[in-house]
Each structure stands twice: as C-alpha cells, then as structure tokens.
Amino acid sequence: MTEDRIRVAVVGGGIGRTHLAAYRALPHLFDVVAVCGRDRTRTSARAEEFAVPRVVCSMDELCAMDGLDVIDICTPSHLHEAQTLQVLAAGKHAICEKPLAGSLAAMDRLAEAEVRSGRRVMPIFNYRFGAGVQKLRHLIAQGITGRPYLGTIEVAWRRRADYYAVDWRGHWQTELGGTLTTHAIHFLDQLLYLLGPVRNVFARTATLVNPIETEDCASASLEMASGALASVSVTLGSSVEISRQRYCFANLVAESNLAPYNKNTQEPWQFVADTPEAEARLAAALASFVPGPEGFVGQFAGFAEALRNGTELPVTLADARRAIELLTALYASARTRAAVDLPIGPEHPFYEGWLP
Numbered sequence: 339m340t341e342d343r344i345r346v347a348v349v350g351g352g353i354g355r356t357h358l359a360a361y362r363a364l365p366h367l368f369d370v371v372a373v374c375g376r377d378r379t380r381t382s383a384r385a386e387e388f389a390v391p392r393v394v395c396s397m398d399e400l401c402a403m404d405g406l407d408v409i410d411i412c413t414p415s416h417l418h419e420a421q422t423l424q425v426l427a428a429g430k431h432a433i434c435e436k437p438l439a440g441s442l443a444a445m446d447r448l449a450e451a452e453v454r455s456g457r458r459v460m461p462i463f464n465y466r467f468g469a470g471v472q473k474l475r476h477l478i479a480q481g482i483t484g485r486p487y488l489g490t491i492e493v494a495w496r497r498r499a500d501y502y503a504v505d506w507r508g509h510w511q512t513e514l515g516g517t518l519t520t521h522a523i524h525f526l527d528q529l530l531y532l533l534g535p536v537r538n539v540f541a542r543t544a545t546l547v548n549p550i551e552t553e554d555c556a557s558a559s560l561e562m563a564s565g566a567l568a569s570v571s572v573t574l575g576s577s578v579e580i581s582r583q584r585y586c587f588a589n590l591v592a593e594s595n596l597a598p599y600n601k602n603t604q605e606p607w608q609f610v611a612d613t614p615e616a617e618a619r620l621a622a623a624l625a626s627f628v629p630g631p632e633g634f635v636g637q638f639a640g641f642a643e644a645l646r647n648g649t650e651l652p653v654t655l656a657d658a659r660r661a662i663e664l665l666t667a668l669y670a671s672a673r674t675r676a677a678v679d680l681p682i683g684p685e686h687p688f689y690e691g692w693l694p
Contacts, residue, residue: 344642346408346433347372347400349421351384353435354412358388360634367642374400397421401428407645408433414506415514419444426455433641435462436523438658440514441691442666442682445659452655460641460651461658465524466531467636468603469629474532474585474592477609482616482623484588486533489560489568491525491583493517494576495598497548508550510693516552518543518668522572527661528583528603529570535563536664536680543672547575558668589616600633666692 346361346368348354354373361368372392375381385393394400400409401424409425410433411418419439425432438461439445452459465471477483497517506512513520530536538561543553554574561567581602583594593608595601609624611617631639640652667678669692682689 342646343367343369344407344645345369345371345405346410347374347394347403347406348390348410348412349374349397349400350412350414351375351380352412354410355384355387357410357412357433357634357638358384358390360638362388363631363635364638364642367639371406372400372403397424401425401430407431411435414512415520416440416506416512419448422448422459423451426451426457426459429455429457431457431645432459433462433638434459436658437514437519437662437665438655439662440693441689442659442662442686443684443690445655445662449655449659458645458651459655460637461653461655462634462637463524463527463531463653463657463661464634464637465528465600465603466653467630467632467634467640468600469605469632470594470607471528471532471603472629473607473609473624473627476627477590477592477620477623478532480623480626482619483585483590483592486562486564486566486585486587488566488586489529489533489562489584491522491529491568491570493522493525493570493572493581495521495574495579495581496576497554497574499548502548502550508548508552510551513552515665515669515692516543516545516550516556517554517572517574518556518665519552521574522556522570523661523665524600525570525581525583526664527657529560529568530657530660530664532585533562533564533566533568535660536568536667537561537563538677538679539664539667539671540677541668541671542675543669547573553672556668556672558671588612590620604632 408431502508541558543556547554556572558570579598580596585592590611611620644651670688671678
C-alpha cells in the first residue's frame with residue numbers, strides 16, 4: 339500500500355466498469371493502477387475512461403506486477419476459481435465476482451489456499467449493503483424483530499437473445515449455472531444473511547424462456563434452521579421487472595421496494611410493527627440506525643477497513659460457501675426431484691459440483 343491507499347487492478351470488462359466506478363468514488367482508499375483484458379483496444383478505452391495508468395492483457399503479466407496489493411476479478415464465471423488461486427499464489431489479495439466457484443469442493447480448495455497464502459479473498463455480495471437490508475440487519479441485531487416466521491423472495495427479470503449472444507452465457511461449462519447461479523444468488527445470500535442457515539430445500543427448475551442449456555425459471559421451498567419457512571421464485575421471462583423481499587417476524591413485517599437489481603435493497607423499505615409497544619421499540623431502533631455507503635462502494639470501503647485493521651472482511655469465503663452450499667442443494671433437489679438436507683459434506687454426490 340502507498341500513502342495508506344490500496345493499489346488495485348481490475349480484470350475484465352462488463353461488471354468491471356461498475357467496480358472501477360466504485361473505486362473512483364473512494365479515491366482516499368484505493369489507487370487503481372492497472373486494468374486487464376484480452377482485447378487491448380477495449381481495455382485501453384476502459385483505462386482512459388477511468389484514468390488508469392497501465393493496461394495489461396494477461397493474468398500472468400498482472401500477477402507478476404510489483405506495487406500491486408489486490409487483483410479484482412470480473413471475468414466469466416468459469417474462470418473465477420483458477421484466477422483466484424493464481425492471485426493468491428502470486429502473494430496478492432483477491433476480490434472476485436459471483437459465483438466464486440462451481441462447487442463446494444472448489445470453495446474448500448479456495449479456503450485452504452487463502453490460509454496457505456496469508457492473503458485475503460473477498461467474494462462480491464454487494465446487494466448486502468443497501469440501506470434497506472442494512473436497516474433490517476440492524477433491527478435483527480438489536481433484537482427488535484423477534485423470531486422469524488416466513489421469508490418470501492421474488493426475482494422476476496427479463497433476459498432476451500441479445501443477453502445470451504455473449505458466448506459464455508447460457509452454458510453449464512462456462513456460466514456454471516443459470517438464473518439461480520447468475521441472478522438469484524444475490525437474493526439467496528440475502529436470505530442467509532437475514533434469516534440464517536437453511537436446514538432443508540425442495541426445488542424445481544426449468545428452461546422455458548430462452549433456447550439455452552441452463553435454467554431460466556426456478557421455484558424453491560426452504561426450511562430454515564430456526565424453523566422459519568421461506569420461498570424463492572425466479573424467472574427471466576417477466577415483461578415487468580421486479581424484485582421483492584418480504585420477511586415476517588414475531589414483532590414486525592419488513593418489505594422491500596419492488597425495484598429490480600440492487601435498487602431493491604436500497605430505500606424505501608417498509609417496517610410495520612405488530613403492536614403499539616413493538617412500534618415504539620421499532621421507532622427507537624430505527625432512530626439509532628446510521629446508514630453507510632451502499633452497493634459496491636459500501637463493500638469496498640469495508641474491505642479497505644478490514645485490511646487496514648486486520649479485522650474480518652465484510653463478505654468472507656465462509657459467506658460465499660454458504661451461498662454455494664444452498665445452490666448445491668437447490669440443484670440437487672431439482673435434479674433428483676427430492677428434498678435435500680443441509681449441511682452438505684464431501685460424501686454428498688453433488689459436493690464436487692452440480693453440472694449435468
């Protein structure tokens with residue numbers, strides 16, 4: 339690090355541009371020193387847009403760079419595990435987009451590599467940092483919500499042929515999964531983040547909207563370890579795009595706005611208490627809530643603080659493993675048409691992956 343700023347390089351375009359914009363919003367914390375991409379012309383244009391001084395076109399060259407603390411991986415899904423391992427082996431910290439890997443076995447390999455390297459890996463779950471979600475997390479931590487009863491998540495988005503014209507999308511080997519893996523994974527993480535571990539799932543998946551290999555519709559019923567129940571429904575065939583989160587607790591109901599994507603996790607959220615006494619406690623707890631930066635900016639700011647202070651990352655490999663474990667259970671249930679219990683260990687037939 340130089341002058342207390344973390345020196346970072348971003349690999350990949352697409353969502354990588356959003357990462358670059360977030361780093362630009364935190365100039366006191368990060369110094370973006372390089373961008374990496376296979377196409378030099380497009381990568382150079384990205385470097386010029388974000389005033390990044392160096393362009394490289396291979397991970398080998400990037401990992402060999404001196405004066406670099408962190409490599410942020412924004413490449414197609416099937417590259418994530420190998421590139422994260424390469425970054426750790428090069429003695430650098432890694433940030434990696436979702437999904438971090440395509441199996442629990444891969445997640446365990448990454449955890450072992452992180453320990454060996456002495457470096458840190460931060461998976462991306464930027465939806466956690468919306469003010470609405472953070473308010474609910476605050477209320478749960480303060481004991482205001484009471485026992486959870488029910489969680490309901492709807493992800494109704496639209497993806498057409500132009501989206502799948504990108505060669506790695508829609509294929510098991512390169513995207514690692516369909517709408518559960520690529521789109522709903524943020525909301526699966528929300529469920530785990532807010533309601534805790536899952537005990538059992540039953541899921542169905544289908545490919546109904548697009549001529550692709552992977553699923554573009556899914557429906558799942560979940561039993562949480564707390565005894566609460568939850569449902570998740572996902573489609574890429576909704577002409578009106580919405581996301582909805584609704585959580586019923588003993589003392590209140592929390593409900594998101596209907597905006598799609600990460601705006602769903604931002605304000606406004608509605609919190610309705612069950613009694614006048616609960617309303618008073620709710621009002622007092624909300625008055626003590628201090629909002630932080632949202633989305634990628636919030637997650638990256640937390641990352642910088644964790645590196646500086648040697649504290650836990652805002653999103654950890656253990657967090658990502660829980661999401662991958664839930665994905666594993668959902669795919670296993672859909673494939674076998676049977677309920678699946680969690681946790682899933684090395685003896686499970688889907689531990690090595692869910693690819694057909």
